Amino acid sequence: MGITVIFENGEEKNVPSYMLDYLIRERKIVAFMRSSGWVEIGRDPIRKSQQPLTRSGERWSDFLFKRSQQS
Template sequence: MSVIFTNGEERDVPAYMLEYLIREKKIVAFLRSDGWVQIGKDPIRKAQLPLIRPGDRWSDFMFKRDGH
């Protein structure tokens, strides 16, 4: 995946590093299939983990719509 670091250098990095690089503010942009995404300007989809509480079963979670 192509990214642009804060120093202006463009490089390819493994896709799994993207979230880390964004979180640590090490890149200013990355390339998606539909074009460049500028960090802080363009919307970025964030990974969201489901809220599962102790004692919950995965099958129970699948039928909950609001996470309660």
């Protein structure tokens, strides 16, 4: 299931939900859409990810994102 995000350059795009934590952590997006409306990064509360770490210490969402980039 996709999530609508707004990137730093103002581009609005639908991305896979597993990428959201990565995009927030890497400061690549400024906002994303929740069912209750837009969430602005740095202004609105955001729940911290509870995703498990991989063996290399990366979050699972980071691993999936990097893997999808290689395809």
